[in-house]
Amino acid sequence: MADDSQLLPHRNAIDAIDQQILQLMNQRAQHARAIGELKGTGVVYRPEREAQVLQRIKQINTGPLPDESVARLFREIMSECLAVERPLTIAYLGPQGTFTQLAAMKHFGHAAHTVACPTVDESMRLVEARQADYVVAPIENSTEGSVGRTLDLLVNTPLKVCGEVVLRIHHHLLCQHNHMNDLQVVYAHAQALAQCQRWLAKNLPENVRCVAVSSNGEAARLASEQSHAAAIASQAAAEIYQLHKLASNIEDEPNNTTRFLVLGYQDTTPSGTGDKTSLIVSAPNRAGTLHRLIAPFTQAGISLTKFESRPSHTGLWEYVFFIDIEGHHLDANIQAALNELRDVTGFVKVVGSYPMAVI
Numbered sequence: 291m292a293d294d295s296q297l298l299p300h301r302n303a304i305d306a307i308d309q310q311i312l313q314l315m316n317q318r319a320q321h322a323r324a325i326g327e328l329k330g331t332g333v334v335y336r337p338e339r340e341a342q343v344l345q346r347i348k349q350i351n352t353g354p355l356p357d358e359s360v361a362r363l364f365r366e367i368m369s370e371c372l373a374v375e376r377p378l379t380i381a382y383l384g385p386q387g388t389f390t391q392l393a394a395m396k397h398f399g400h401a402a403h404t405v406a407c408p409t410v411d412e413s414m415r416l417v418e419a420r421q422a423d424y425v426v427a428p429i430e431n432s433t434e435g436s437v438g439r440t441l442d443l444l445v446n447t448p449l450k451v452c453g454e455v456v457l458r459i460h461h462h463l464l465c466q467h468n469h470m471n472d473l474q475v476v477y478a479h480a481q482a483l484a485q486c487q488r489w490l491a492k493n494l495p496e497n498v499r500c501v502a503v504s505s506n507g508e509a510a511r512l513a514s515e516q517s518h519a520a521a522i523a524s525q526a527a528a529e530i531y532q533l534h535k536l537a538s539n540i541e542d543e544p545n546n547t548t549r550f551l552v553l554g555y556q557d558t559t560p561s562g563t564g565d566k567t568s569l570i571v572s573a574p575n576r577a578g579t580l581h582r583l584i585a586p587f588t589q590a591g592i593s594l595t596k597f598e599s600r601p602s603h604t605g606l607w608e609y610v611f612f613i614d615i616e617g618h619h620l621d622a623n624i625q626a627a628l629n630e631l632r633d634v635t636g637f638v639k640v641v642g643s644y645p646m647a648v649i
């Protein structure tokens with residue numbers, strides 16, 4: 291084993307490097323402050339610039355630190371620099387410890403202030419009422435599909451999508467005790483129950499009930515108050531509510547991933563790093579409708595990354611379509627496709643163009 295005298299030269303070098311990193315981070319923050327003054331009362335958060343910074347860092351990284359790690363570090367540096375300009379408030383489906391809160395931290399970093407809301411509706415309303423700057427809302431899960439309530443809320447909101455977050459979801463079974471004896475009920479969000487259904491069917495004692503609640507954070511909070519209850523929730527929730535892990539990674543699909551949208555009163559300019567545009571389209575219920583909706587994109591060579599229909603809530607068997615395409619709505623080929631689409635459909639809403647998730 292190395293003795294401390296062998297470590298010393300490296301530790302001295304690290305001390306000197308840390309001093310440089312510190313000075314450089316503060317210099318960076320001074321530039322951010324100057325940028326903030328130039329922006330005045332305008333929008334400080336610039337998702338397209340953040341995507342450029344993170345993508346560039348990954349591209350120029352020569353290691354040995356992995357690209358993902360350096361991107362995460364710079365995510366936090368930018369978060370602190372942005373807070374020097376003006377701290378942001380992010381609304382999310384709470385309480386603390388939900389995957390939505392984790393997604394908000396992943397996207398905005400730890401300098402952002404997060405505000406827990408009881409429902410996704412309430413989190414959107416907070417931003418619509420300008421009581422928070424942005425909202426992060428779950429939109430789809432790789433195992434369970436779309437989050438219908440979020441899609442419905444997109445139809446009427448004046449907010450624009452300005453970012454996306456992709457989060458790997460690991461579910462754990464959490465409880466006050468380190469055994470399943472006397473377990474009567476498992477609380478979880480309906481999506482989590484669905485994502486773990488095979489594991490639950492195989493491993494839960496027969497008399498244990500599964501009860502859907504408003505969020506996984508709420509499930510963990512309930513389990514921390516009820517000694518016969520367990521929750522399906524995140525590692526973060528286990529720590530916040532001081533629960534034991536009865537079983538880890540109980541999601542049925544090994545790649546279980548959720549995509550979240552970031553919304554605010556903001557249009558995002560093209561990033562050059564790869565943008566996406568989310569659209570909502572309604573069309574009369576006639577033969578050939580689907581073909582007419584898709585044809586303008588196919589002809590312009592635009593990729594569709596999502597196509598989903600939902601009841602319109604305005605007439606029986608009437609639908610709205612949620613379409614995500616690659617590219618920015620200001621791109622010439624997308625503008626042309628949208629104009630064509632407007633000729634064949636009753637309603638086209640551009641919910642926003644935004645950089646694809648970089649980290």
Ligand SMILES: O=C(O)C(=O)C[C@]1(C(=O)O)C=C[C@@H](O)C=C1
Nearest residue numbers: 325334335336339340368371372
């Ligand atoms: O470039 C800007 O507009 C900045 O405000 C600087 C900065 C950064 O730290 O790099 C900070 C916040 C923005 O969201 C984007 C980038």
